[in-house]
Amino acid sequence: MRDPQPDDLGEVLFELTYVGAAVRVAAIHxxxxxxxxxxxxxxxxxxDLERLxxxxxxxxxxxxxxxTER
Numbered sequence: 886m887r888d889p890q891p892d893d894l895g896e897v898l899f900e901l902t903y904v905g906a907a908v909r910v911a912a913i914h915x916x917x918x919x920x921x922x923x924x925x926x927x928x929x930x931x932x933d934l935e936r937l938x939x940x941x942x943x944x945x946x947x948x949x950x951x952x953t954e955r
Contacts, residue, residue: 897942899935903927912938914946921945 896915901908908927912935913920921941925934 894943894946897939899938901931901934908934910934910938912942914942917946919945 894914898913898915900911900913902911903909906927907924908929908931909922909924910931911920911922919942921938921944923934923938923941925937
């Protein structure tokens with residue numbers, strides 16, 4: 886679990902799922918249930934993939950994307 890984000894998103898949860906040589910990272914906005922998903926190599930730094938997923942989530946929330954839009 887992460888601390889609230891500085892731009893007042895509130896709580897964001899991260900889910901990592903390893904699939905062979907890849908990892909699926911989902912950033913989930915706790916208040917709305919919206920999620921953004923990115924895939925990357927399992928050898929990549931976890932913090933980098935989480936940061937990318939968070940940026941994607943912020944973009945989706947900013948444009949009002951639905952919870953299943955990726």
